[in-house]
Amino acid sequence: MQEQYKNMPRLFVADDLAAGASFALNDGQAHYLCHVLRAKPGQSLRLFNGRDGEWCAVLREVTKKKVLVAVTEMTVPQMGVPNIHVLAAVVKKDAFETMVQKACELGAASFRPVITDHTVVRRVNTQRMAAIAQEAAEQCERLTVMDTHDVAPWRAALAALPEGTRVFTGVARSESVQSLTAALAGDIETPVAVLIGPEGGFSDAEKAEILQGIGHITPVALGPRILRADTALIAALSLVQAYAGDW
């Protein structure tokens, strides 16, 4: 991204983006530009839709009811994110929303909230989750929005991943468990997913299944200290991006 575009507002739109295209922004975006940013006609912004790259556009009309934009030039060509996915046990609201935001920021392709034996919270506001993913994409300069899915039992969520996806999940360090970096080494092609357990960890029955490697799961260790769920998510995604992603 060139320096001149850096401070322009950046919004996700559903419309097609091409030179000369013109359309109205949705009500939320109109409110944001009109009332929060107090934008005026002639001001520039950046738009992306997950398909056509990022484009510069100019505000043509700014009223309380309608904000019209005219698309001018492409600023960044379209590119995707690596084939890296997240399955995360639902935790309490603030921590869960942080996890959705961070997963998007760290370039995850998809996010699936899952239920495990020790999951206490079992409901997710999917609309809110999608809104958080969109906002994070706008802020972190992604050209796609992370796919967010309905909550599902963890075994069902595993089965819904792309065929052959390698799944890594953190378990307490022991002699039989390798580090995530060791487990990743030597394969940068196969899709990867990280499975983050609930605060109380997996149940003994789940642990037994995981240690037996169901669903292409490889148990791994993330160091000798106990990590909170959100820390484990960020740490695991960072290592996967560094070893098998686009870092």
Place this chain on the structure above:
Amino acid sequence: MQEQYKNMPRLFVADDLAAGASFALNDGQAHYLCHVLRAKPGQSLRLFNGRDGEWCAVLREVTKKKVLVAVTEMTVPQMGVPNIHVLAAVVKKDAFETMVQKACELGAASFRPVITDHTVVRRVNTQRMAAIAQEAAEQCERLTVMDTHDVAPWRAALAALPEGTRVFTGVARSESVQSLTAALAGDIETPVAVLIGPEGGFSDAEKAEILQGIGHITPVALGPRILRADTALIAALSLVQAYAGDW
């Protein structure tokens, strides 16, 4: 750590720990055990002091005014954390406190809040920061508490690091900047520090100094997306731990 100790409360104490030692906990801990956990005499807990390893202890007396413990047996021998340090520009309270907590959880040896040209918040409650580090150490099973320092200008904080420490700081990806993993490769002995800039980034003058490599600084990239300060901290520490730490 053995399974039988897992659910015992775990507290940091200043006292020496050895079989047979007996002492009173401080007022905050007495309140926590008495009123929050409603602990009773005979109940077990775990104690560590940063010097003597982790020990199991038994509550001997539990009143509103005094909680007495008797130390019984060592559960984990003393060990330190790698020579990995954090310098982080002060950000607004919640995000900053998260950064202190996460740095401790990820095994940083020390944390120095720093002021840069674009730092908006310039004051830190050092007592509160030390309390957060202690609580994080109690929860993540560390045997030492992360050292926390007073806020200082970033160049002064750099100068206070152990002699020869390699410092990595994130800058926007460009052809001349290598990834953190590439920069770390091949040296797992020298102390490492990560320098996290403020939300607004470094000023042009600071960037010029950093790109010239003052104070053993190596500019690195953490992927193609823009990371928030707290995400960058966790990502950088995870990679440093994986490559040059104890993961």
